[in-house]
Amino acid sequence: MSVSEEFIRELKYKNNISDVVSGYIDLKQKGKNLAGICPFHIEKTASFFIYPSNESFYCFGCGKGGDVITFIRLIEKLDYVESLKFLCQRSNMNFPEDELSNDSYKQKMAIYKINRESAKFFHNNLCSLQGKSALEYLKKRNLSLKSIKHFGLGYSLESKFSLVNFLSSKGYFQKDIIDSNVAYKNRSGQIIDRFSNRIMFPIIDIRGNVVGFGGRSISNNNPKYLNTADTIVFKKSDNIFAMNFAKNSNLKNLILTEGYMDTISLHQMGFTNTIATLGTALTPGQVKLISRYTDEIILCFDSDAAGQKATLRAIDIFKQNGISSKVILIPSGKDPDEFIKYYKDESAVRFKELIKNAAADIEYKLLNIKTKYDINDAGDKIKYTSEILKILSNIENDIEKDIYCGKLSTELNISKESIKSQLSKYFKKISKNKNKENILPHTLGYYAKDNQDFSLKRIKAEETILTYIINNYDITDNILPKVSENLFGVNFNKKLYSALKTLILNNRDLNLNNILSEGFEVESAGRITKIICDYKREYINKQVIKECILLIEHENQRAKIKDIQDINSAELKNYIITLKKTKQ
Ligand SMILES: [Zn+2]
Numbered sequence: 001m002s003v004s005e006e007f008i009r010e011l012k013y014k015n016n017i018s019d020v021v022s023g024y025i026d027l028k029q030k031g032k033n034l035a036g037i038c039p040f041h042i043e044k045t046a047s048f049f050i051y052p053s054n055e056s057f058y059c060f061g062c063g064k065g066g067d068v069i070t071f072i073r074l075i076e077k078l079d080y081v082e083s084l085k086f087l088c089q090r091s092n093m094n095f096p097e098d099e100l101s102n103d104s105y106k107q108k109m110a111i112y113k114i115n116r117e118s119a120k121f122f123h124n125n126l127c128s129l130q131g132k133s134a135l136e137y138l139k140k141r142n143l144s145l146k147s148i149k150h151f152g153l154g155y156s157l158e159s160k161f162s163l164v165n166f167l168s169s170k171g172y173f174q175k176d177i178i179d180s181n182v183a184y185k186n187r188s189g190q191i192i193d194r195f196s197n198r199i200m201f202p203i204i205d206i207r208g209n210v211v212g213f214g215g216r217s218i219s220n221n222n223p224k225y226l227n228t229a230d231t232i233v234f235k236k237s238d239n240i241f242a243m244n245f246a247k248n249s250n251l252k253n254l255i256l257t258e259g260y261m262d263t264i265s266l267h268q269m270g271f272t273n274t275i276a277t278l279g280t281a282l283t284p285g286q287v288k289l290i291s292r293y294t295d296e297i298i299l300c301f302d303s304d305a306a307g308q309k310a311t312l313r314a315i316d317i318f319k320q321n322g323i324s325s326k327v328i329l330i331p332s333g334k335d336p337d338e339f340i341k342y343y344k345d346e347s348a349v350r351f352k353e354l355i356k357n358a359a360a361d362i363e364y365k366l367l368n369i370k371t372k373y374d375i376n377d378a379g380d381k382i383k384y385t386s387e388i389l390k391i392l393s394n395i396e397n398d399i400e401k402d403i404y405c406g407k408l409s410t411e412l413n414i415s416k417e418s419i420k421s422q423l424s425k426y427f428k429k430i431s432k433n434k435n436k437e438n439i440l441p442h443t444l445g446y447y448a449k450d451n452q453d454f455s456l457k458r459i460k461a462e463e464t465i466l467t468y469i470i471n472n473y474d475i476t477d478n479i480l481p482k483v484s485e486n487l488f489g490v491n492f493n494k495k496l497y498s499a500l501k502t503l504i505l506n507n508r509d510l511n512l513n514n515i516l517s518e519g520f521e522v523e524s525a526g527r528i529t530k531i532i533c534d535y536k537r538e539y540i541n542k543q544v545i546k547e548c549i550l551l552i553e554h555e556n557q558r559a560k561i562k563d564i565q566d567i568n569s570a571e572l573k574n575y576i577i578t579l580k581k582t583k584q
Pocket residue numbers: 038039040041048059060061062063064
């Protein structure tokens with residue numbers, strides 16, 4: 001998506017940075033500039049400044065800064081294009097849509113307006129005499145008036161024409177009303193409200209637009225839940241309920257539930273990082289949206305069989321997308337909503353406890369299998385072991401694997417060795433079939449913490465050499481002499497290399513446990529495992545290693561050029577010699 005510079009200029013002009021920021025924090029004049037308490041980090045004295053002459057902001061406390069678009073990106077947690085759209089809406093500008101013609105842009109806007117009007121209409125119904133029983137229902141479910149307002153809940157009247165009449169009286173076109181799916185045309189050509197006698201949950205996108213509705217029946221009308229069908233502004237499979245609030249919660253993880261009511265109840269208890277799927281099984285589009293805001297999800301589904309199945313499925317989908325899951329285990333088979341009702345005022349404290357004790361994904365899977373078998377029965381015991389091994393063979397961390405093997409050995413009274421040998425058979429079978437790309441976990445996270453400035457290529461080259469050494473240890477005689485500790489710039493890699501060298505000199509295996517015993521903290525296990533199991537390890541050969549070494553040497557020389565004024569004549573001489581060598 002490309003937008004013109006003129007467009008950006010106009011957008012910034014119409015969204016003056018001081019005006020926009022003052023919608024979020026209080027600003028005080030300081031000379032030519034404005035200052036306030038930074039919204040991005042916790043502070044008592046103002047170190048956040050607005051420079052109107054440069055149309056920019058900068059925080060001396062946390063180092064965040066930029067223009068009005070950056071500010072919106074950071075504070076609303078939107079991507080670039082969404083931030084532009086956000087500012088467009090704020091200043092009543094049209095967004096230059098790439099593919100969409102102007103007509104469809106206008107239609108989209110009309111549908112947003114219809115949805116917003118409908119949400120207001122539903123909300124007013126709920127507060128009127130006709131909405132009395134609906135309101136009572138919500139109160140019985142322990143929702144406060146504050147929550148009802150916050151989420152804009154409403155009620156669709158029993159009459160099948162009330163919303164259509166209301167929207168028509170406001171001048172909206174029939175076509176737009178039908179296209180927004182708040183109404184439909186029946187066989188005899190009448191236009192009828194889609195929702196009637198239902199509690200209405202507006203679905204709001206991350207930019208704050210009402211894009212659709214979920215409606216819960218309060219009579220015996222089927223289906224129990226009815227959602228807006230897909231429209232040009234709403235795709236059910238790409239939306240998440242309450243993400244508009246949860247994205248601003250500033251908590252490191254998100255809690256995913258199955259329902260509107262669970263989510264609203266949890267928000268009311270202070271868990272504002274709670275979201276819900278829209279009554280469907282989790283979709284890739286929803287996972288993608290979630291992955292923009294967190295890499296840890298806490299699953300809080302119903303305790304019944306369907307809920308358990310959905311949990312297992314969600315764990316796998318999230319894992320494939322680099323998001324780790326934990327599972328909240330609600331005691332005595334209660335649903336989140338029942339749990340809240342049961343514990344009343346105590347529920348927030350109790351729920352916090354549940355989050356603290358949430359099971360890791362593997363643990364949950366193991367618990368789940370256990371419920372299916374009677375391990376005192378010999379036949380069951382074999383089936384149970386085989387299912388467990390299947391799961392353990394997917395664990396990438398050797399230590400973790402070892403711990404679970406130990407647990408299983410005690411539980412089943414089988415020797416740890418035979419469990420491990422069975423496991424390695426499984427692992428071989430699986431790694432043959434496994435999509436190689438899947439072994440690549442959170443690649444860049446480690447380097448972000450290193451605080452060292454190297455190119456990605458360089459980092460990868462260093463890792464590739466290490467991967468090769470570990471996996472080809474008996475034939476490294478030719479390679480080892482060519483590699484020196486000084487080749488490695490990344491401190492971690494340097495340390496790992498010297499650990500490998502020590503192990504080789506002492507004739508010891510280059511496995512994770514031995515490597516860790518060379519002075520690594522257990523936190524390093526994941527990082528070392530990643531290097532050991534590099535998904536391209538089969539393709540790394542001597543030629544690749546030669547190229548890696550050259551690349552690193554080249555980068556080292558370039559770094560030296562920068563420091564050339566500091567080097568003494570002997571170093572300079574050496575440098576010129578190596579330079580000549582590489583040119584040959
Ligand atoms: Zn700051």
